[in-house]
Amino acid sequence: MIIIRDLSHSYGKKKVLDSVNLHIEKNEICALVGKNGAGKSTLIHLMIDLLPLKTGSIYLNGIPVQKKGWKKTVSYLPEKFQLYPHLTGEENLRFFASLETGTIDEAKIEEKLKLVRLWEDRNEQVVGYSKGMLQRLGLCVMLYFDTPILILDEPTSGLDPIGRIEILSILKDLQNKTVLLSSHHLDEIKQVCTHVAYLKDGKIEKFTVGDFERKILKEGVLA
Numbered sequence: 001m002i003i004i005r006d007l008s009h010s011y012g013k014k015k016v017l018d019s020v021n022l023h024i025e026k027n028e029i030c031a032l033v034g035k036n037g038a039g040k041s042t043l044i045h046l047m048i049d050l051l052p053l054k055t056g057s058i059y060l061n062g063i064p065v066q067k068k069g070w071k072k073t074v075s076y077l078p079e080k081f082q083l084y085p086h087l088t089g090e091e092n093l094r095f096f097a098s099l100e101t102g103t104i105d106e107a108k109i110e111e112k113l114k115l116v117r118l119w120e121d122r123n124e125q126v127v128g129y130s131k132g133m134l135q136r137l138g139l140c141v142m143l144y145f146d147t148p149i150l151i152l153d154e155p156t157s158g159l160d161p162i163g164r165i166e167i168l169s170i171l172k173d174l175q176n177k178t179v180l181l182s183s184h185h186l187d188e189i190k191q192v193c194t195h196v197a198y199l200k201d202g203k204i205e206k207f208t209v210g211d212f213e214r215k216i217l218k219e220g221v222l223a
């Protein structure tokens with residue numbers, strides 16, 4: 001579960017987040033939506049401690065960000081995940097998997113590569129992977145850690161329609177996770193998300209996807 005309370009953030013005199021409140025429950029997949037410059041990246045970066053939290057609080061599965069143990073609750077997939085191009089898909093996964101404890105769970109390596117449908121291509125160097133395969137490998141690394149909370153920054157950005165469907169179907173099948181993903185695409189939000197957190201003028205309003213769609217049709221908020 002994600003709880004954000006009275007979170008504000010400014011760059012110099014420019015206030016980007018203004019007393020933001022947001023609750024996302026387990027088994028919810030919540031899209032973070034807002035126009036360019038609305039503050040989506042700022043919010044995500046505060047949630048994973050890439051930006052220092054000055055005002056307000058963020059709890060990830062009950063643990064305040066920056067306090068002991070919070071990192072074990074969350075994994076983050078940036079828009080472009082850096083992989084080692086001359087290692088194979090499996091070698092990349094093993095590298096990241098070994099960072100946590102130094103030991104590798106062999107069964108989990110196989111399970112997660114199969115889950116993201118890269119098992120057949122696991123011995124290919126990632127320099128030859130398509131964009132969709134690279135993104136699925138990033139997702140695979142994220143899923144290996146099996147954290148209760150997943151945060152994804154535009155996970156389908158730059159992918160062709162099939163690549164998008166592949167990523168979305170993996171996300172849709174996740175269970176017992178709390179997911180926040182930023183997106184600009186209403187069609188994919190409708191396919192995979194349960195809720196929308198709409199960021200505007202520094203404030204967040206949370207909707208069901210159906211209510212958000214009605215708001216868009218009425219006000220053209222993504223136009």
Ligand SMILES: Nc1ncnc2c1ncn2[C@@H]1O[C@H](COP(=O)(O)OP(=O)(O)OP(=O)(O)O)[C@@H](O)[C@H]1O
Binds near residue numbers: 035036038039042043
């Ligand atoms: N390091 C920074 N210093 C000053 N201003 C910043 C900084 N980072 C972001 N901003 C400003 O804060 C506002 C919010 O930026 P942010 O990147 O969080 O928005 P966003 O919703 O993620 O945008 P996009 O959809 O374009 O990625 C923008 O006006 C941006 O110019």
